[in-house]
Amino acid sequence: MGVVKNRPGLDAPDRLSARYGGVPVIYVESEDDYYVFGECWFKDRLSHVEFIPAARQCGFSGCSAVVAAVADARSAGNSAWGIVDRDTVMSENLWHLVDETNDAIYECAKPFGTEIKALCRWEMENYLADGNAMEKCRAEIKSQPPRLSVTVYDELLNHCQALIPHAAMNAVCHLHRVEGLKDGYVKQKHLSTREDVDAEIRAGKLTRLPSSAAADYAQQTAHVDAFDLPGETPRARVNALLRRVHGKALLARFAAMHSISIDLKGLLANRIREMALVPAELASFVDEVATGG
Structure with a gap:
């Protein structure tokens, strides 16, 4: 799946600005991701950051939708970020990153731009x-x-x-x-x-x-x-x-x-929150976005 596709519905800057109201947005790949991040793990941050499934904004889902939504939101002057699974680097044939075992090197690469967080683990479910x-x-x-x-x-x-x-x-x-x-x-x-x-x-x-x-x-x-x-x-x-x-x-x-x-996904998401086991990798990124970092 490429990260450059047709992007229906993303050519309305006024609508984008009205939607955000100044709160930074983090686009995610799917409704499942939205539930885990926005309705469960980081619901206490929602006065400082908003999670949106990319499909709600641009009519298609997945990593390419996240990259497209962030690019268009930023071009409209909005504070937007994104989270994509590690499998995105394989989708884009970035094999040196697929195979990179050093997390520091992997995270510094930022293959989709500084505002897109490419997860260290293969997909969101790996964090569950x-x-x-x-x-x-x-x-x-x-x-x-x-x-x-x-x-x-x-x-x-x-x-x-x-x-x-x-x-x-x-x-x-x-x-x-x-x-x-x-x-x-x-x-x-x-x-x-x-x-x-x-x-x-x-x-x-x-x-x-x-x-x-x-x-x-x-x-x-x-x-x-x-x-x-x-x-x-x-x-x-x-x-x-x-x-x-x-x-x-x-x-x-x-x-x-x-x-x-x-x-098990919904149950696991809630148990991880209740047990204070939310992964530090994700918490650090969300906190950075929420505090304007």
Whole structure:
């Protein structure tokens, strides 16, 4: 998905100015993002900053809508910012940033301009993948006592490891301009380990691509593996891998393993707020915008 598209509805500066009333706006990619950020995690900042799903402003959604909305709002003289998922850098074929494991270097790059925050983690859902909040939700839904944090993070590390070939294969699919693996692909019960997922990909999706894709897959797997921190605690390794594995797939896999049929995103967002676990990366950005930084 490119960041430059037709931008219907964004050529009315007077309407934009009237909408904001002097409060800085942060555009986000989707209604889900709006709920998590605007209605949950940062609702106490709403007198200083406003969150708006980009589709409400320009008629289409996603990273390109955020970039377009911010550009047009600023051209109209309004204070506007944006948040886009890390997967945007892959959409734009910025592979040096897709593979960048140094967060300081990644954040300094600002590929979409200084007013666009490109998340360090792959997508918004990766910030919902907090082990303690996930376990609290699981325990409540199943009417069971919560497990120890170390037990939960051992499980999440196994899930993240299984998602490494999934992320690598989706990068290969992007390279070859074919549809990637769905987020629900790895929640199948026979794909319980990384080795299972890797074997399934090699026997399936990879065989339907040109022969060069095998080398691409090996290379992309190595790139995703580079985000891991062998020797560190499971929690540290999970948080490191969340920069590159797909969060929606992780939540789907966790829910399937525990026979949870409801969408966990809203519950997780609220539990993270209640448990004072809102990620510092996001809180710092929102505070900077709210205080005019």
